[in-house]
Amino acid sequence: MSKLVTIRNRMFSFQLERRTVMVILMLLLANLAAIVVCVGLGSKTISPANVIRILFGTLDSPDTMIIESLRMPRVIIAVMVGSALAVSGALLQGIVRNPLTSPDIIGISGGASLGTVIFILYFSHVSIRYMPLSAILGAFAAAFLIYLFAYRKGVTPLRLVLIGIGMATAITAVTYMLILTSSFTPTAVAVKAFTFMTGSIYGVSWVRDVYTLLPWIVVLFPVAILYARHLNVQELGDEVATSVGSSVQIKRTILLVISVALAGAAVSIGGAINFIGLMAPHIARKLVGPSYGGVIPVSGLIGSLVLLLSDLVARIAFLPLDIPAGVFTAAIGAPFFIYLLYRHRNGS
């Protein structure tokens, strides 16, 4: 029996190890379990059995309202935002060939935050549907500036990361400045803005958030998975990739566009949640090896799991307070980052 599963037709070709398929299935189950638990826990606890019955519409109870209009959208947003950030991070790490980067560290998430804040402050009359677009534009502007400043006879990963970190600080400062100098900053709005910049999925709703983010995810995920094989080639180095017939620069630009768009879309709803884009790809590579065909879907599932659990802790650890989930992703993420730095202490 072959160890590999191949899906191939005229449009695309895709190959996974059986082990990867198993991991994906396990993670799907884990995600479903986490969703049920997350929906059940909170200031009012609902048992998992009842949660499932309510979700399938076979139980009519007063909790239905809580689940359907409060907890479900939040859980779904956690899944979408977490996986989008994770996939964006996986793509970015592949593109710059540095395992220590992620959209939030090099300022792409910061650009998306800035785009969102500009949208909230100056385009409040425009439909909220365009908020992800504004965030994505912000993310692209940031990515473009970072790339431009890092460009000097080509872009080295080192310069890209260094410049990105500096730009991240500047973009954050500009965002604060906009919030503070805007004509309407009652402190409540400003606290919300701060919470947003740390990353929180508090109080999301179906119409405003879920349906706004969904189209982006639905379009970008399949593209990311289909383009994963180009990353595999690029990992070999630009010369090898060119000589085996890959148009490196074009493919790299497309991959970068997908990565930036995913980060932007996620940030527009969830705020600049830290470290998921950094952690998830590493865990994924540990589980299924370095081939991006497996890394990308697995990263996505891990990212969603991490955000589900972080948000759960953020929601119930300090009841009745709701802490931004970004606080907890940072609390797990930073030690993880230190471990990575230690592992990669001798170059790559």
Add this chain to the structure above:
Amino acid sequence: MKTLLETSSQKAVGLFVGLLLFAVGIVSSIVFGVADISWRTIWDSYVRFDGSQEHLIIQTARMPRALIAAAAGASLAVAGSLMQGITRNQLASPSLFGINAGAAFFIVTGSAFFGVSGLSAFATLAFVGAAFTATLVYTLGSIGNDGLTPLKVTLAGAALTAFFSSLSLGVLLTSGQTFDQVLYWFVGSVAGRDLNIFTAAAPYIGIALVGAFLLARHMNVLTLGEDVAVGLGQKTIYIKLAAGVIIVLLAGGSVSMAGPIAFVGIIVPHLMRYLVGLDYRWVIPYCAVYGAILLLAADVGSRYISFPKEVPVGIMTAVIGVPFFVFIARRGGRS
């Protein structure tokens, strides 16, 4: 390396000009603002205090603010120049190493969870936090065969900054702090501070600045390279330790007064090296004087960006600082 000021007399004149500018900075920091005050009133308020509103504003708001801005600017700039000397990395600075964020986190946690209060306790917490973070980032940045690289150190600093600021926000939100405090511990500000805050931290900063000046000679030797320094008979470990203590006092002291202010430690040493070269005996006093001037100027400017609202000065320095950062990073970050 070609510098702008070459002879010692030129450099002395430059320092004197700096001191004049510093005086101008202090006076303008007191004079300009929502209520403009004439410089004659400043004099009167200390010589013939009559309890009028203007005199009160000067003594309780404007003067402390000017002093804190000057002290924080001077200490961050000197701390930055020492760190760049020790790590031989031009991007090293208290904000980028996460030291400011770490010190802020220690103060926030101490006051929220362990009921620590009192200004001297805050200063102590800031020192502990600064020392802890500095050690952590330095260790993380130097693990591995290639030693301390700009990339590793910057990444470690960025990660710890994100870590500490996220946790600080969590702590502040769980303990129900007001927005002003949240803002203050995030971006740094010199507005609305009490004179006691300055007097609590000033002795440490004063001692550390004198210490930095005394250390300058040894720093010159150390920057020649570890091997050369040892060969010339220097006990490098003591020099590094002394510099480390001074950095912690300076960075911690400035955070306890003004919160985490970004990029001063990069901008000022970089400009000063361009002015006077690599000799630490000049760089340190120049950094102290011009660091103070920079923060005073940034603070005065921050009052006019969206008048009559004020923007925290930490935001100003972050925006000013980025071009410098980009410039240094493009050159590869090594001195």
